[in-house]
Amino acid sequence: MTNRIKEAAQAVTRRSSTALVCAAIGAFALTGAFAAEAEAKEITVALSAAFTTLDSYDSPDTITKAVGRAVYEGLMKFDENMNPVPNLAESVEMSPDGLRYVFKLRQNVRFHDGTPFDAEAVKINFDRVLDPANHLTRRAVYAFIDHVEVVDTHAVAFVLKHPHAGFLRRMAMNNAMIICPKHIKEYAGTKGLAFHACGTGPYKQVAFNPSERFVVKKNPDYRIPGLPKLEGITFVPVPENATRAAMLRTGEADFITTVPVEQMKTLEADPNLVVTAIPSIMQKHLDLNNHFKPFTDKRVRQAINYAINKEALAKVAYAGYAVPQYGILAKNYPGAVNFGPWPYDPKKARELLKEAGYPQGFKTTLWAGYNDTTSSKVVQFLQQQLRQVGIQVETKLLEPGVRSDLVLNVKGPEDSKTRLFYIGWSDGTLDPDQVLRPILHSKQHPPVYMNTAYYANPEFDRLIDAALVEVDEAKRLKLYEDAQRIAWEDAPWAFLLFEMATGAHTKHLKNFKMLVDQSFDFSEAEWVD
Template identity: 55%
Template sequence: MRFAASILSLAAGLSLAAGTLPASARGITVAVGSSFTTLDPYQATDLLSRSVAKSFYEGLYAFDKDLKPVPQLAKSHEVSPDGLSWTFTLQEGVRFHDGTEFNADAVKLNFDRVLNPENHLSRYSLLKFIDKVEVLGPYKVRFDLKSPMPSFLQRLANGTAQMICPSTLKKYDGRGIAFNPCGTGPYTLKDYNPSERLVVVKNPNYRVAGLPKLDSITWVPVTENATRAAMLRTGEADFIHPMPVEQVKEMKADPNLNIHIVPSIMMRYLSINCMQKPFDDVRVRQAVSYAINREALCKVAYNGFAQPATGVIPPQIPGAASFGVPVYNPQKARELLKEAGYPNGFTTRLWSGYNNSTANKVIQFIQQQLNQVGIRTETRILEAGQRVTLVEANKEPKNAPNRLYYIGWSNSTVEADWGMRPIFDSREMPPKLSNEGYYSNPKVDELFDKAIAEVDEKKRNELYREVQMILWKEVPVAFLVYEDNTAASNKHLRNFNPLPDTGFEFYSAEWVD
């Protein structure tokens, strides 16, 4: 209760200070379920931080509400017959927040930064298939690829390849860039504290006439579900994400609120440290999976706003294979543990990468399920900063402290490779990417490399299906659920929408009295 009271007090203060202005001024407050990790889109591994960064940044392409790539700072593109060269014509007359012109030189500078492995940017792997970037004219730039990439536009649109002011890139190191956003976007920074608030105000010189329609947005991290809901009802917040699913019925009955529920491509899973005993034994990993009742998990922790996972990647992703809901069989789990040499079970760590109320329910549920088969767990809920320090930034795989780790992956490029490679490629272990279970299978790595360069869609999907069959059998993670993306808003707030990737879009958001 002390934490909830402090957040409500903070939000009330922000309403007066910089965030929620009177409705006529169209300033709003948005309460989100986690803290921000960084405002540098080339470093942000979490979708929340990249979604919020849309306040400042734009890329050559962006996703529309249906997750289709559409031009943003680019006007058009051409592709060479061999698929190795992509030439983009850029928008003219666009200005960065510092007043300098957006042009091809700025594009090259941004991509040269991320493509330099010595910069150790976490999103390097997303774009490393680019060989070089060449300026062909003030508003024309060519990307030469190492191999064909059919999903290149999706990679550009996912919120990573955003255009940062050249002056910022030249002035600041990585930490400075993370705290001093400067782009071409509709808002500019007013105030920022990663664990407390992010206040942005209208960019008066934005390139699109009439946008943005809001004067300001105050983003407030609020991990407690009940507190977010209370803020919405009292008017201290105008949009909350995620919506407390246990309060859907009550909130739907409120005429002052709008409820948003979108089937998502978010996979929630239990990462298993395959490098550490006893989880280096596939039988133990299989036992963990058999011990968890997915249908019950959806009801107990997600209040029905999730579906049991039926594959490695969600069914909306091209090339996804379905294997059915993982079988719940505690007896089989105990047999496998006995066979692996653990007839009395064992004790291990169970961590959550999120500290919101729903994650707490998930961890409690999994702890109870595992305990029934003899796997006793010591639980820990990590805040965003702890998650980065303990798991995402770990440089020594053998010393990684995580064992069982509840986390999620939203396939932000809407294609099979990025739905699996960051989690299961042995070359993408922290601090590079998100293979936080330290899974290593040379065959899987080989298939990833073959598939990503395969231009024939049918052959490419066959390769990805082989990968999925291996992963489903070897259980490097316990695949849990596909979680719906939920949000709620004041009825006067329009065009602020949750997306299937569990982010949100607010480009045309407005307040209508």
């Protein structure tokens, strides 16, 4: 073991768990390409959270779906301007009534197991996600699809239940990946697809352990000539900020995200590194469980918003690499309404709590859907702010697997155990519906989808349901604007921050890019000496 690996392991030992030490060291040993003099065509990427499932139709988090793009591809993808463009499809045609889309598929494409990619493979994948018996968490994303038809070997038709303005954007999402049909059959009725990936992508899976590493090697038969340009990638979860940054500085990692905000300036000053920070659509908010008292009372929810200094939160937890949340949709979205940050007014917060019958405040729990260092700072800050208005909270940080079990895998509102829940959302489509519906529509609470605030307002639901099928773009955006105003006033969350998307890499690594949804694009990444 080199001195650098020893130092990194010692840092992990001081700041994290024994399991993480094993994960980091195991990943380093696996890549075997850390010496500066080596031809480092196999790279290591250190990420801020552990993985969940490689089954994209069941995956709730941005990081896992981002690394899954190494192995999987969809019919569509997003270009650099977040516009949906053909990928495994060559072209797509929509019927005049907007109910039928026919995709012409690329020919001579093969899955990693050697079987051909064709229309039947597409149908098998979408039949699986649309079948409620499979209990896939992302079924709600595609529930508007009535059925899928094989037109011929290289053409497939999607028939919708109703027009859907965001259909092609949904097809470009990281959820809509095409899995080897043989894999689907082999692991039917099991969780095998969570651990075993087989697609048409530029890399093939070598190893996967959700808490330790995801290792991929170059697919020599990839359909695009000249790609991929790297021999392999090892993705390593490293929640501890200092360890992640140390790995980059010492060469144990070639790319990291997110960058510890407290070390941004130090890393920027290193001539061997390149640091990126771009405005993102990732919002972080504090869900207030609207199903249980006292959060059934809008005055309590508004009081919590008044109790939190968002400007100070951005400085304390993010060193300024975040901005107070000014609306439900980031400014990148069509129809986004900028309300300005919810004012910091602890006096008003205490008055509202008194009006609601809680003059002395109350006790509750505050869980975070993450266990990284920055999230720990956020939770501590929120705990202190709420204490000042009489709200005493007991805090808990959840690692991704535990988060799924405790928060998402519930029977319904009565079974929910969260009260205050710090979580984020980044949809990666720039479609207003894919923010407003999954995290605010009354029919999208767990286990269906991600409305973990259990917010329910019939008028809000009506507006976004109408917008979904509205073909006139101006009318559609007006419906979304009206819906945002209702939800902002109802305050189902404490509106906190929009983060910056941050990444850093060695100067030898080119074209490994951060994206606005806080994922990353490594499709054309290469190593240049």
